[in-house]
Amino acid sequence: MDMTGEQRIAAPRQAVWDALNDADALKAALPGCEEVNKISDTEFSAKLKLVVGPVKAQFSGQVTLSDIDAPNGYTLAGQGSGGAAGFGKGEAKVTLTDDGEGTVISYTVHATVGGKLAQIGQRLIDATAKKMARQFFESFATYLEAEGAPAGEAAAPPAAAAKVAGGQGLFWGMMGVALVILWVVNH
Amino acid sequence: MEAFTEKFGIGQPVRRKEDQRLLIGGGVYTDDINIEGQVHLAFLRAPYAHARINHIDTTAAAQAPGVLAVFTGRDLEKDGVGRVESNINLKQLDGTPIFRTQRLALPTDKVRFAGEPVAMVVAETAFQAADAVELIIFDADQLPAVVTARAAGAQGAAVLHDELPDNCALHWQNDTPDAYDAVAAKAHKIVTIALTNNRVVPVPMEPKCCIAEMDPGTGRLTIYAPFQGGRRIQGAVADLLFDGERDKVRHVSDNTGGGFGTRSKIYPEIIAVCYAAKSLGRTVKWLGDRSETFVSDLHGRDQVNSAQLAFDADGKILGYRLETLVNIGAWVTENGARLAIDGGGRIVGGAYDIPVLYYSCRNMMTNTVSTDTYRGAGRPEANYIVERLMEKAAHELGIDPQELRRRNFIKTFPYTTQMGMKVDCGDFAACMDMALANSDWAGFGARAQRSQAGGKLRGIGLASFLEGAGGRPEETMRVQIQEDGSVNIICGTFSHGQGHGTVYSQIVSEKMGVPFTAIDLIQGDTDTAPAGASGTYGSRSSQMGGVAIIRACDIIIEKGKVIAGHLLQADTAEVTFEAGTFSARGGSVTMAEVAKAAHDTRRLPDGLQPGLDETYHYTRDGGRDDQSFPNGCHICEVEVDPETGAVEMLAYSAADDCGTVLNPLIVHGQVHGGVAQGIGQALCEHTVYDEETGQLLTGSFMDYGMPRAHHLSHMAAEFNPIPSTNNELGVKGAGEAGCCGAPPAFVNAVLDALSSLGVKHLDMPLTPNNIWRAIHQAKAEGETH
Numbered sequence: 001m002d003m004t005g006e007q008r009i010a011a012p013r014q015a016v017w018d019a020l021n022d023a024d025a026l027k028a029a030l031p032g033c034e035e036v037n038k039i040s041d042t043e044f045s046a047k048l049k050l051v052v053g054p055v056k057a058q059f060s061g062q063v064t065l066s067d068i069d070a071p072n073g074y075t076l077a078g079q080g081s082g083g084a085a086g087f088g089k090g091e092a093k094v095t096l097t098d099d100g101e102g103t104v105i106s107y108t109v110h111a112t113v114g115g116k117l118a119q120i121g122q123r124l125i126d127a128t129a130k131k132m133a134r135q136f137f138e139s140f141a142t143y144l145e146a147e148g149a150p151a152g153e154a155a156a157p158p159a160a161a162a163k164v165a166g167g168q169g170l171f172w173g174m175m176g177v178a179l180v181i182l183w184v185v186n187h
Numbered sequence: 188m189e190a191f192t193e194k195f196g197i198g199q200p201v202r203r204k205e206d207q208r209l210l211i212g213g214g215v216y217t218d219d220i221n222i223e224g225q226v227h228l229a230f231l232r233a234p235y236a237h238a239r240i241n242h243i244d245t246t247a248a249a250q251a252p253g254v255l256a257v258f259t260g261r262d263l264e265k266d267g268v269g270r271v272e273s274n275i276n277l278k279q280l281d282g283t284p285i286f287r288t289q290r291l292a293l294p295t296d297k298v299r300f301a302g303e304p305v306a307m308v309v310a311e312t313a314f315q316a317a318d319a320v321e322l323i324i325f326d327a328d329q330l331p332a333v334v335t336a337r338a339a340g341a342q343g344a345a346v347l348h349d350e351l352p353d354n355c356a357l358h359w360q361n362d363t364p365d366a367y368d369a370v371a372a373k374a375h376k377i378v379t380i381a382l383t384n385n386r387v388v389p390v391p392m393e394p395k396c397c398i399a400e401m402d403p404g405t406g407r408l409t410i411y412a413p414f415q416g417g418r419r420i421q422g423a424v425a426d427l428l429f430d431g432e433r434d435k436v437r438h439v440s441d442n443t444g445g446g447f448g449t450r451s452k453i454y455p456e457i458i459a460v461c462y463a464a465k466s467l468g469r470t471v472k473w474l475g476d477r478s479e480t481f482v483s484d485l486h487g488r489d490q491v492n493s494a495q496l497a498f499d500a501d502g503k504i505l506g507y508r509l510e511t512l513v514n515i516g517a518w519v520t521e522n523g524a525r526l527a528i529d530g531g532g533r534i535v536g537g538a539y540d541i542p543v544l545y546y547s548c549r550n551m552m553t554n555t556v557s558t559d560t561y562r563g564a565g566r567p568e569a570n571y572i573v574e575r576l577m578e579k580a581a582h583e584l585g586i587d588p589q590e591l592r593r594r595n596f597i598k599t600f601p602y603t604t605q606m607g608m609k610v611d612c613g614d615f616a617a618c619m620d621m622a623l624a625n626s627d628w629a630g631f632g633a634r635a636q637r638s639q640a641g642g643k644l645r646g647i648g649l650a651s652f653l654e655g656a657g658g659r660p661e662e663t664m665r666v667q668i669q670e671d672g673s674v675n676i677i678c679g680t681f682s683h684g685q686g687h688g689t690v691y692s693q694i695v696s697e698k699m700g701v702p703f704t705a706i707d708l709i710q711g712d713t714d715t716a717p718a719g720a721s722g723t724y725g726s727r728s729s730q731m732g733g734v735a736i737i738r739a740c741d742i743i744i745e746k747g748k749v750i751a752g753h754l755l756q757a758d759t760a761e762v763t764f765e766a767g768t769f770s771a772r773g774g775s776v777t778m779a780e781v782a783k784a785a786h787d788t789r790r791l792p793d794g795l796q797p798g799l800d801e802t803y804h805y806t807r808d809g810g811r812d813d814q815s816f817p818n819g820c821h822i823c824e825v826e827v828d829p830e831t832g833a834v835e836m837l838a839y840s841a842a843d844d845c846g847t848v849l850n851p852l853i854v855h856g857q858v859h860g861g862v863a864q865g866i867g868q869a870l871c872e873h874t875v876y877d878e879e880t881g882q883l884l885t886g887s888f889m890d891y892g893m894p895r896a897h898h899l900s901h902m903a904a905e906f907n908p909i910p911s912t913n914n915e916l917g918v919k920g921a922g923e924a925g926c927c928g929a930p931p932a933f934v935n936a937v938l939d940a941l942s943s944l945g946v947k948h949l950d951m952p953l954t955p956n957n958i959w960r961a962i963h964q965a966k967a968e969g970e971t972h
Contacts, residue, residue: 057321083321086234112880114301115234119886120478 006106007137011144013096013103017071019144029139031132034058042066050082053124055116057085072096086115195696195703197916200852203686215441217396217411218474225398226255228460228473229316231306231323232482233298236334236554236881237345238327240297243306247322251308253315256467257323258459259306260293268292268462269427271453273519277359277528285357285550288348288519292427292455292462298327299347299517300556301882302482304456309463309471332881336491336512336551347517347552356515357524357550361532361606367497367545370506374497378580383950384568386489386514386874387867388481388891389561393444395475395484397457399464408436408461413443415451416681416722417713423453424461436461440711443683447864448560449485450683451724452521456483481886486874487561489514490527492572502586504595506543507536509572515550516557523559524550530565532606533655537573538615538818539595544605554881560724562864563654563923567930570652574931578648578938589619592651608655609809610816611912613844615651618820618907621842622649625903626822634824643826645837646940650821650931656920657814657913658725660807663717664735666695666743668799670786672779673705676736679720680728681710684860685922686853687728693850694733694916698740699778700767719804726920729849730815734914735805742801747781753792754784807913815911815919819843821862821928824900827940832959834937836866841904841928846911846919854921858904861925867894869930873952892952945969 009016027033035047042065049058061080068074073096079089090111097104113125195201208214245257270289277285293304306323310316331345338344339354346352371377391413398411408429414420417438429435443450456475464471475483491512497505515523522530527548535546577595581588596615603609623629631647638645665677676691692706709715721731748762751769754776755762762771767778776784784790785799807813824838841858848854871892875884885891910917930951937953938946945965949957 081234083323084231084317085321112877112882114236114880114882115232116478118877118880118882118884119302119482120889123889 004106004108005133006104007133008099008102008104009137009141009144010102012101013098014071015144016103016105017096029136029143031135048080052117052128053120055085055120057082059088082115082117084116086113086117088113088117195693197693197697197847197849199693199850201689201693201703201850203689203853204692205682205686205688209442216393216444217398217413217440220398220411221472222398222400222470225470225472226309226311226467227313227316228307228309228463228471229313229320230304230456230459230473230479231308231320231325232479233301233303233305233325233327235298235327235329236301236332236876237330237347238298239330240295240305241326241328244324244326245306247324248308248319251310251315251319251322253311254319255309255311255469256463257306257308257319258293258463258466260291260295263291263293263459263462264295266462266466268458271423271427271455271458273521273524275519275522275525277357277525279358280360280363285524286348286351286519290455290518292458297330300554302479302556303517304459304483307459307463309467309469313474332554334553334555334876334878334881336489336514336549336553338878339514339551339553340512340549345554347554351552354552355549356519356552359528359548359550361544361546364508364545366543367506367508370543371497371508374505375500376498376584377495378498378576378583379493379495380572380576380579382492382494382572382575384488384490384492384571385868385872385951386558387487387561387872388874388885389447389449389484389487390480390891390893391445391447391450394477394480395454395456396473397460398470398472399461400470401464401468403468406435408465410436410438410457410461412438412440412457413450413683414438414440414681415443415446415683415724416679417711418679418716418720418722419451420453420457421713424458427458428461428465436713438713440681443681446683446723447562448487448564448724451722452485452559454483477888478886481891482883483556485520485523485557485559486516486555487558488568488868489558489874490568492568494572494576496576496580498580498584502584502591502594504539504541506545507541507573508545509535510547511549513548513550514553514555514558516553516555518557519552520557520559522564523557526558526560526565527568530560531569532565533608533814534566534604534653534816535569535573535606536604537570538592538597538651538653539573539577540597540602541605555876562861563926564725566654566923567865567927570650570927571931574650574652575934578935588649589623592619596651609813610653612909613653613816613818614907614909615818615820618818618842618844619649619651621905621907622820622822622840625842625905626824626838626840628822631824638826642828644829644940644943645824645826646936646938646942647822647824648932648935648937648939650928650935652819652821652924652927652931654726654817654920654924654927655814656726656817656923657730657807658727659721659731660813661719661805662721662727662731662735663719663802663804664732664739665717665800665802666736666739668701668743668778668782668785670783672701672782673707674699674701675707675709677709677715677717678732679710679713679716680723680732682708682723682728685723685728685857686850687723687732690729690849690853691732691736694736695740698737699744701778717802726817726922729918730911730914730916730920731805731807733849733916733918735803737915738805739801739803742803743799746785746795746799746801747778749792749795750781750784751776754781754790809913813913815846815913817843817845817919817921817924819907819924819928821932823929823932823936825933825936825940827937827958829944829962832955832957832962834870834953834955834958836898836900836933838900839902841902841925842907843904843921843924844907844909844919845921845924846908847917848906848908849916849918851906854906855904857921858925859902861923862902862929863894863899863925865926865929866899866933868926869933869951869953870894870898871952871954873954892954
């Protein structure tokens with residue numbers, strides 16, 4: 001199935017892009033995220049605990065990044081496996097564009113799910129994914145505010161960028177896994 | 188004596204003796220059974236519809252708490268577990284035999300449908316087994332999947348079995364098309380139709396489950412599982428796991444929560460559970476959950492039909508051409524690839540005289556769970572096609588639909604169909620007249636006007652149908668009169684809703700004058716089922732088992748006469764038997780007295796074996812071609828809301844000829860059940876696989892539309908019994924007739940309702956969405972013209 005979505009964040013594009021470098025922010029913002037591991041600059045793995053209706057499982061996901069064009073966007077391919085609960089896999093294209101003072105994050109995803117997740121959770125996936133996306137963006141915005149820095153400076157602390165090199169990929173990888181697994185919005 | 192035969196004999200509306208126990212929760216289903224020391228099994232099911240298996244890593248699962256063993260297909264292969272193969276031996280016109288699959292219970296090479304079991308864990312508790320399944324790493328490369336019969340035949344479609352590059356397991360044809368083409372060439376009118384017969388999930392109330400109890404002392408395995416007749420599962424497990432030694436395997440089932448054909452088949456899960464029990468020397472219990480039942484129970488229907496009838500200028504059928512694609516799923520199962528041929532083919536032209544037939548049936552393999560017998564098994568599909576076609580033909584020919592049917596009904600009997608079936612009797616016009624009267628067809632116009640005043644569209648639809656019932660042409664029954672005069676009927680047929688305990692007792696009560704309440708049914712155990720007994724499927728138990736009972740009773744009565752003669756000091760030839768009493772020379776003894784004497788060797792004539800215990804193996808004279816042919820006419824009345832597309836069923840009149848009615852209460856129930864199942868398919872049941880991924884999207888009751896009480900109206904069932912000449916009870920199987928009549932009657936009614944809006948075609952299921960779309964499409968087409 002295919003889906004598209006966008007979200008406005010009240011921060012400049014560079015700030016949003018850079019904030020995505022902060023692994024703690026991603027982990028905090030992604031509902032159910034338990035673990036993030038960087039395998040290489042373009043490959044990541046993550047663990048998420050997901051509940052879709054009656055299907056509860058820990059999903060292990062791998063994400064590969066390509067077409068990285070900081071701070072404008074990239075493509076990611078991800079797949080997540082939840083053992084007996086099923087799997088999700090797919091590809092997402094992500095772009096960041098200026099919108100006045102803020103930034104619009106747009107994504108298009110082509111994803112498939114299988115196993116119990118498709119069989120039982122299908123009808124619930126939309127709602128769950130929407131809820132997760134909302135939770136993520138709320139938490140993400142809160143994180144930016146809590147940093148307390150003016151939007152333009154959010155990117156400044158080098159420590160944040162140093163924490164996880166290529167972390168912007170990490171964010172989309174993580175979100176991508178979630179999106180992909182959950183067959184987000186409007187399939 | 189007469190009092191109870193009047194009340195409990197053949198033809199009486201006797202209440203089912205089974206019901207009290209079932210209604211108070213006294214039934215014993217497989218999950219109610221727990222055996223000391225049992226361990227639990229859970230399956231890992233493939234998340235992919237089509238994938239090549241690289242590796243199944245069971246290391247972590249094997250070390251999980253409580254786990255006794257983890258098995259994959261490799262283990263089964265190593266231990267020489269046999270593979271399930273269909274015994275269908277149909278051939279293509281050029282002599283090529285059907286393609287048969289050899290299925291190992293857990294596959295080693297590929298998975299071919301989403302939900303196919305690929306590994307299993309046995310643990311001390313069910314939760315431990317389920318948790319350990321999560322730890323199995325299933326490494327497989329996904330392959331493109333194909334889920335519809337049409338797509339499976341397309342160029343470049345995914346191939347399920349390497350040996351079958353075109354995915355067509357059997358392209359069967361009754362003949363070349365030449366004869367049909369010749370009559371079509373001179374036809375006054377040719378009417379065509381293209382239909383989809385939607386796939387349904389059988390969903391019996393009891394999910395698939397199994398307990399395999401291993402007796403370490405004897406090495407004997409007892410299987411407790413819902414099943415429609417244990418001989419088959421006994422034979423299969425013996426063949427696959429015990430080198431064919433049947434006495435090593437016993438099957439027991441007290442109650443089975445719904446069969447519908449889907450519980451008559453050998454499932455890989457059952458073989459796998461038995462294998463685990465045998466390997467571990469333990470009793471292993473597996474309870475499949477509802478979602479496992481959805482993905483892995485054999486489904487029903489799923490055909491694409493292209494049909495045409497050639498008519499002469501008088502509206503008489505000259506020939507019938509039918510091309511069918513059947514989606515038989517991922518494996519060639521027991522009956523899937525023959526349903527449309529041996530099942531639907533029996534009565535392919537319905538109630539009509541078809542002088543020339545061309546029938547082509549392609550059985551296509553797809554990445555879906557296989558389809559196989561489901562209530563009606565090919566006959567509802569065949570009747571649906573011809574009834575939709577007749578209705579359309581009537582409109583195109585400008586002949587009243589009832590009149591067109593009357594002109595073409597089979598009227599002389601016996602009638603041999605183009606498929607070689609000998610239809611012995613019937614009066615299709617009489618059934619139609621009965622249904623027309625009962626439905627007050629004549630008053631429909633006034634009712635339609637009332638509906639119109641309320642903003643609704645009312646429609647009425649009719650379908651005549653012909654069924655072919657009986658299945659396997661042999662069955663064995665044992666009738667045993669005990670010392671106290673009570674009777675046991677010991678059988679291998681299996682009542683899972685049919686009321687055999689009641690109907691068989693009525694037959695024995697009537698035949699031998701024994702009190703109805705003194706008769707018990709002993710079923711569901713291969714240790715007691717007589718040799719040659721089969722099972723319950725194909726609407727056969729009364730016409731096969733019932734006749735075997737009659738004949739066993741006859742032998743008992745003959746022996747009883749010998750004993751009675753001895754007791755009455757008369758020659759055997761002088762003894763007469765009537766209503767439970769043997770009489771000779773002015774004296775008489777009851778069956779109970781004779782039974783008592785039969786068990787007392789001092790009171791028996793010299794050389795006569797004690798007991799009144801006879802087993803009869805009945806073989807139907809004409810074999811498979813000489814079945815019984817239930818038939819009827821069903822009329823349905825509906826109201827459609829043109830704004831929403833919602834259909835309300837308002838009335839249903841069934842006029843059925845199911846031969847001699849042994850118990851009208853039970854036969855009414857059979858008709859109601861069959862109609863409800865047919866309406867379910869026509870109205871809301873629909874099985875959807877994702878065409879890209881092959882995932883089952885209608886895999887739960889949230890997404891699969893089961894019919895509910897509010898979807899149905901009152902159903903009036905009446906009988907026009909014309910006794911079958913193919914068995915001495917005169918019965919014609921009643922269990923599957925309802926779902927032959929209901930789908931076409933219902934769909935024809937909705938088409939009638941929508942005719943004023945220009946809707947000319949609909950495919951099942953008639954959900955509000957589908958009807959709304961059809962209304963708007965017709966509107967758009969009307970505007971462009």
